[in-house]
Amino acid sequence: xxxxxxxxxxxxxxxxxxxxxxxxxxxxxxxxxxxxxxxxxxxxxxxxxxxxxxxxxxxxxxxxxxxxxxxxxxxxxxxxxxxxxxxxxxxxxxxxxxxxxxxxxxxxxxxxxxxxxxxxxxxxxxxxxxxxxxxxxxxxxxxxxxxxx
Numbered sequence: 001x002x003x004x005x006x007x008x009x010x011x012x013x014x015x016x017x018x019x020x021x022x023x024x025x026x027x028x029x030x031x032x033x034x035x036x037x038x039x040x041x042x043x044x045x046x047x048x049x050x051x052x053x054x055x056x057x058x059x060x061x062x063x064x065x066x067x068x069x070x071x072x073x074x075x076x077x078x079x080x081x082x083x084x085x086x087x088x089x090x091x092x093x094x095x096x097x098x099x100x101x102x103x104x105x106x107x108x109x110x111x112x113x114x115x116x117x118x119x120x121x122x123x124x125x126x127x128x129x130x131x132x133x134x135x136x137x138x139x140x141x142x143x144x145x146x147x148x149x
Contacts, residue, residue, distance in 0.1 A: 005078075005079045005080055006076075006078050006079030006080070007079055007080050007081075007082055008040070008076065008079065008080075008081045008082070009040065009041035009047070009050075009082055009084070010038055010039060010040050010041060010081070010082070010083045010084070011038050011039065011040075011041060011047065011050050011051040011054055011083065011084045011085075011086060012035075012036045012037070012038035012072070012083050012084075012085055012086070012123075013036060013037060013038060013051050013054070013055050013063065013066060013085075013086040013087065013088055014036055014069075014085075014086070014087040014088070014124060014127050014128075015037070015055065015059065015061065015063065015087075015088050015089070015091060016087065016088070016089045017089070017105065019107050019108050019109070020105040020106060020107050020108070021036075021105070021106055021108065021111075021124075022037065022059060022061075022095065022103060022104070022105055023035060023036065023037075023103070023104050023105075023106050023114075023116075024036065024037045024058065024059075024100065024101040024102070024103055024104075025101050025102045025103075025104065026100065026101040026117075027099060027100055027101045028100075028101075031117050031118070032115075032117060032118075033115045033116045033117035033118065033120065034104065034106065034114050034115060034116050034117065034120075035116070035117035035120060036123070037054065037055060037058040037059050037100070037101075037103070038051075038054055038058075038083065039054035039057070039058065039100070040054075041084075047068075047084050048066060048068075050084075051063070051066050051084070051086045052066065055088070055091075056093075057098060057100075058098045058100045058101075058103075059095055059096070059098075059103055060093050060094055060095050060096035060098075060103075061091040061092070061093045061094075061095060062091060062092045062093050063088040063090065063091045064088070064090040064091060064092070065088065065090055066086040066087070066088045067086060067087050067088065068084060068085070068086055069085050069086060069087050069126075069127045069128070069130075069133075070085035070126040070127055070132065070133050070134060070135060071083065071084060071085060071133065071134050071135070072085055072123065072126075072134075072135040072136070073134070073135075073136050073137070074136065074137035074138075074144075075137070075138075075139065085123075085126065085127050085135070087127055087128070119135075119146045122135060122146050122148055123135055125148065126148050132148055132149065133149065134147075134148065134149045135147075135148050136148075136149070
């Protein structure tokens, strides 16, 4: 049994300020709607260093003490796409947008008033509920389904 597979490593971070989340309206439309900022882990890079770097590049903020709070994964051709989920509430700097997308502070109460990426609420549920650790897309009869554990 082969236990080795191709894996693409990425990070997402839920940055919170009081009752607001920092969300990105991504320039790429492969995951349409407001979502969390994130990006790829570079070859040989620490996962924690990657989330700190990506947040600085995409939001202008330098996050401190990012907390690993889950994993998202889904199948890709010839492998698996793994997203390390972080949350952070300590940061310095001013929010700026990047080529990756426009950044917005959105209050929790206003989430129902904006167009969010598909399964955003399930993803955030995994990130905030200490009893949950995994968000996984599985393909069942040709349909993608989100499973949280």
